[in-house]
Amino acid sequence: MNIALYGSRGAVERKKDRLVNDLRGVVADADDLLKEVAGATTEEFAATRARIEGRLREARSRLDQARITVTGKVCDAAEATQEYARENPWKAFGIPAVAGLLVFLLVSRR
Numbered sequence: 001m002n003i004a005l006y007g008s009r010g011a012v013e014r015k016k017d018r019l020v021n022d023l024r025g026v027v028a029d030a031d032d033l034l035k036e037v038a039g040a041t042t043e044e045f046a047a048t049r050a051r052i053e054g055r056l057r058e059a060r061s062r063l064d065q066a067r068i069t070v071t072g073k074v075c076d077a078a079e080a081t082q083e084y085a086r087e088n089p090w091k092a093f094g095i096p097a098v099a100g101l102l103v104f105l106l107v108s109r110r
Contacts, residue, residue, distance in 0.1 A: 012073075015066055022059040029055055
């Protein structure tokens with residue numbers, strides 16, 4: 001169960017790195033656009049703007065995919081936790097309750 005939750009950490013890291021690179025590319029394109037605006041023709045401006053808009057669409061798409069992936073992982077983790085608590089109630093609730101009681105007794109003695 002833990003392997004399924006954490007096994008694809010490398011894939012998530014690769015997606016994050018690709019998203020960060022896309023966002024850096026968008027920022028670089030926007031910087032280029034600002035530099036070119038002063039002496040650019042309307043066609044050059046339109047081409048650069050179209051390129052930036054395309055990169056933004058790609059970055060938004062990857063960001064949405066990352067959100068979906070993370071949401072799925074969180075749901076999987078929540079389901080696994082709920083399943084574990086149902087199957088092992090004494091481990092999930094009993095041991096922490098006993099530990100809390102011991103801490104309470106130790107603190108109340110002082």
